[in-house]
Amino acid sequence: MSIMMPKVTLIVLNHNSLDKLGKEACKYLESIMGTDYGSLEIVIVDNGSTDGSIDEIEKRFKHLNNVRIVRSHANLGYAGGNNLGFKLYGRESKYVAFINNDVEVERDWLKRIIEVMENDPRIAAAQPKILQLRKRELIDSLGGLIDRLGRAYDLFHNLGDKENITKPFEVFYARGAAIIIRSEAFNKLGGFDPDYFIYYEETDLCWRMRLSGYRVITVPTSRIYHLGGGTTGGPTLKTIYLRRRNQLTTLLKNYSLKNILTYVPILCILYIGYALKRLIIKKDIAMFRAYASAILWNLKNLRKIIIKRKIIQSSRRVSDEEIMRHMMTTRKYDVISAVMTKEY
Numbered sequence: 001m002s003i004m005m006p007k008v009t010l011i012v013l014n015h016n017s018l019d020k021l022g023k024e025a026c027k028y029l030e031s032i033m034g035t036d037y038g039s040l041e042i043v044i045v046d047n048g049s050t051d052g053s054i055d056e057i058e059k060r061f062k063h064l065n066n067v068r069i070v071r072s073h074a075n076l077g078y079a080g081g082n083n084l085g086f087k088l089y090g091r092e093s094k095y096v097a098f099i100n101n102d103v104e105v106e107r108d109w110l111k112r113i114i115e116v117m118e119n120d121p122r123i124a125a126a127q128p129k130i131l132q133l134r135k136r137e138l139i140d141s142l143g144g145l146i147d148r149l150g151r152a153y154d155l156f157h158n159l160g161d162k163e164n165i166t167k168p169f170e171v172f173y174a175r176g177a178a179i180i181i182r183s184e185a186f187n188k189l190g191g192f193d194p195d196y197f198i199y200y201e202e203t204d205l206c207w208r209m210r211l212s213g214y215r216v217i218t219v220p221t222s223r224i225y226h227l228g229g230g231t232t233g234g235p236t237l238k239t240i241y242l243r244r245r246n247q248l249t250t251l252l253k254n255y256s257l258k259n260i261l262t263y264v265p266i267l268c269i270l271y272i273g274y275a276l277k278r279l280i281i282k283k284d285i286a287m288f289r290a291y292a293s294a295i296l297w298n299l300k301n302l303r304k305i306i307i308k309r310k311i312i313q314s315s316r317r318v319s320d321e322e323i324m325r326h327m328m329t330t331r332k333y334d335v336i337s338a339v340m341t342k343e344y
Contacts, residue, residue: 005114006094007039008180011085012101014054015047015075021102021227025053026060028102028227033061036107037114041093043068045085048075077197078176086191090183097180102227104133112222113180116168124185124214125206127174128222129161137161140226143171143218144203147333148259148324149267150247152203155218168217172326173206177226181205185214193249193308195301199239200246207254210326213317237290244271244294252298253309256320266330268295 012032017025033042044067046054054071061067068089076084082098090096095114099105109128117123130140139161141154155171156162174180179202189208192201206216248271251264275291278284298305328336 005038005111006118007041007092008037008095008097008110008114009041009043009086009090009093009183010035010097010099010110011043011045011082011090012099013045013047013078013081013085014049014057014101015081016049016051016053017101018053018056019051025101026056028104029057029061031104032099032101033064033067034107035105035110037110040110041066041068041089043070043085043089045070045072045081047072047077047081076194079192079196079198079201080194083191083194086183086186091187093183095180096183096186097178098176099179099224100177100226102133103130103178103224105224106222109178109222109224110180113219116217116219117180117182120215121182122213122215123182123217124209124212125174125179125181125216126168127171127177127179127218128224129218129220130175130177130224130226131161133225133227136225140228141175141177142220143169144173144175144206145326145328146172146203147328147330148263149270149330149333150200150203150251150263151330151333151337152200152247153328153333153336162220165220168219170326171216171218172210173203174216174218176202178224182214185209185212188212193253195304196246196249197242199243200250204246204250204253207250207323208312210323211254211312211316211318237286240287241290241294244291245297248294248298249305252302252305253312256313259320271295 044057058069062069070085070088072081072084086096097110113126113128117126127143129142132138132140137160139156139159141157143155145153145155192205209216248267252260271291275288279288
């Protein structure tokens with residue numbers, strides 16, 4: 001006798017996907033629609049597209065009984081768009097899944113993750129093994145790690161598939177490209193921080209989950225294939241600014257005061273040092289402004305950040321020492337980053 005699986009709402013964002021992905025945009029959606037899971041609702045949230053992609057998506061998929069399409073008149077980013085989808089359709093589901101629109105999935109990917117989460121109510125978030133779409137023998141991410149400065153690293157990125165790793169294991173955060181979250185926890189924690197727009201929103205949310213005593217894992221037997229860049233179109237000065245801005249905000253919100261005083265000054269010095277180096281050696285004024293603006297935004301919005309921080313810290317159940325057990329040291333990150341592909 002088959003076991004009844006709990007309802008899952010799967011949310012996919014669309015923003016000018018025809019411009020960014022061309023004809024393959026609908027092919028990726030077709031793969032996602034082919035997910036083999038009985039109680040599944042799929043919500044496509046359009047973030048103010050102007051390329052006609054949402055009209056094409058409606059033509060192809062609106063007739064499906066389990067598909068809902070939401071049009072936002074503005075681009076709310078990853079955080080705001082996904083929050084909107086959850087607010088409209090995700091509250092009644094036991095789980096909500098957020099997946100990028102540039103992935104192909106194996107049909108049982110979702111079922112394998114839900115089976116693991118159903119056996120441990122402490123797991124608030126999980127991700128599949130994410131492989132690279134163009135080079136399927138290579139890993140994109142087996143989970144997200146950060147060091148104590150909040151610098152992010154995708155576990156085993158660009159390395160060969162680790163087929164011998166089959167058991168679920170702990171990671172610091174689950175990648176936003178495909179993250180499955182217990183709806184109760186998502187709602188309780190207020191979802192993604194809409195001020196982030198894009199980048200670090202899943203890192204911040206998983207950190208808040210850990211502060212509340214939840215676990216975050218990777219389920220390696222669940223597999224998807226990620227193109228990358230389909231949402232943002234690749235790195236730009238704006239995306240660099242958002243990454244650095246949100247990284248700093250994440251430390252300010254989630255660390256204890258002692259660790260804010262320890263690590264935030266170091267991070268700001270690294271930002272300023274790198275920006276000055278680019279300015280002096282390469283005359284790169286635009287990069288200098290991006291890094292300076294990341295710090296200035298946090299200073300200008302410090303009052304708002306403090307209010308958010310008070311809410312987070314008031315519900316803290318876990319010490320920073322316990323949280324740091326799931327982080328890399330800054331030295332280990334520096335060693336790893338020496339052989340990583342550089343990204344500003």
